[in-house]
Amino acid sequence: MTAQVIDGKALAEELRQGFKARVDALAACGHKPGLVVILVGEDPASQVYVRNKVNGCLAIGMHSEKIVYDVAVDPETVLEKIAELNADPAIHGILVQLPLPGHFNEEAVLEAISPEKDVDGFHAENVGALAQGSPRFIPCTPYGVMKMFEKGKVDLAGKEAVVIGRSNIVGKPMALLLINAGATVTVCHSKTKDLKFHTSRADIVVAAVGKPRFVTADMVKPGAVVIDVGINRLPDGKLCGDVDFAGCLAVAGQITPVPGGVGPMTITMLLANTIEAAERKAAAAAGAGK
Numbered sequence: 001m002t003a004q005v006i007d008g009k010a011l012a013e014e015l016r017q018g019f020k021a022r023v024d025a026l027a028a029c030g031h032k033p034g035l036v037v038i039l040v041g042e043d044p045a046s047q048v049y050v051r052n053k054v055n056g057c058l059a060i061g062m063h064s065e066k067i068v069y070d071v072a073v074d075p076e077t078v079l080e081k082i083a084e085l086n087a088d089p090a091i092h093g094i095l096v097q098l099p100l101p102g103h104f105n106e107e108a109v110l111e112a113i114s115p116e117k118d119v120d121g122f123h124a125e126n127v128g129a130l131a132q133g134s135p136r137f138i139p140c141t142p143y144g145v146m147k148m149f150e151k152g153k154v155d156l157a158g159k160e161a162v163v164i165g166r167s168n169i170v171g172k173p174m175a176l177l178l179i180n181a182g183a184t185v186t187v188c189h190s191k192t193k194d195l196k197f198h199t200s201r202a203d204i205v206v207a208a209v210g211k212p213r214f215v216t217a218d219m220v221k222p223g224a225v226v227i228d229v230g231i232n233r234l235p236d237g238k239l240c241g242d243v244d245f246a247g248c249l250a251v252a253g254q255i256t257p258v259p260g261g262v263g264p265m266t267i268t269m270l271l272a273n274t275i276e277a278a279e280r281k282a283a284a285a286a287g288a289g290k
């Protein structure tokens with residue numbers, strides 16, 4: 001058996017084409033979607049992510065800017081900027097690139113972003129809404145994975161799903177989305193005793209670990225859907241996921257590649273969230289007769 005490959009790059013492109021008309025319609029009524037990305041420090045990977053986010057917005061006619069601070073900046077300066085952006089009607093989404101330097105209280109920074117502009121979906125209020133099954137913004141990476149299930153026509157109801165990783169940005173929200181979609185969900189993590197026991201009986205495996213080729217073919221049930229969230233840089237400079245793609249391709253029913261899988265979907269769903277924020281703003285303004 002050779003698994004069907006879910007092409008995240010192609011799906012991302014298809015979705016972004018669809019976004020253009022929504023952006024144009026918003027711009028025409030004075031609500032051009034605007035995203036600000038805040039970066040603290042010069043971490044090379046973060047710089048690439050931020051550039052891709054800003055360029056992704058600009059490519060479909062949105063407004064986007066990055067604000068870069070020196071690594072030693074006083075957190076108060078960043079909090080003041082966030083307060084200013086919260087009040088700026090031209091900005092619909094505010095994103096602080098993580099991780100922040102050690103002298104920052106990351107939680108306090110995320111909580112400072114207005115929940116209505118929290119397009120990453122990391123604010124406690126938005127995490128709570130997601131947990132209750134009525135999300136305002138779905139965190140971009142798991143949102144992208146859900147779109148890939150949709151594209152692959154994966155019916156999640158009643159399926160056994162295993163999420164490997166319990167981070168706030170991927171594993172936990174992924175598990176909540178799968179629960180909300182009717183799957184029976186097991187969350188595995190660094191303290192899990194027998195990972196293979198769990199993965200080998202799963203219909204769906206989502207790997208978000210950060211370890212190259214961690215999920216091997218012997219851990220996967222024949223025909224399972226394997227989603228690889230991992231992005232790992234190998235010593236030769238090449239990117240690879242958390243899944244042994246070549247090995248699992250022969251066992252899985254559907255699989256996502258790295259690169260070209262979940263990665264392009266993450267930024268696409270950031271654009272989606274920002275457009276949704278602008279659409280809500282436009283609808284509220286229309287309702288208020290403005």
Ligand code: NAD
Nearest residue numbers: 141165166167170189190208209210229230231262263266
């Ligand atoms: P993280 O380091 O915050 O979390 C990793 C998780 O893996 C932890 O919950 C930990 O308990 C678990 N883990 C570690 N060792 C394990 C083991 N031996 N067995 C089972 N679980 C184990 O990482 P993260 O932010 O969730 O990111 C995970 C991966 O996804 C990274 O490679 C990251 O680069 C990638 N990522 C990709 C995207 C994307 O757009 N594709 C977005 C975010 C993160």
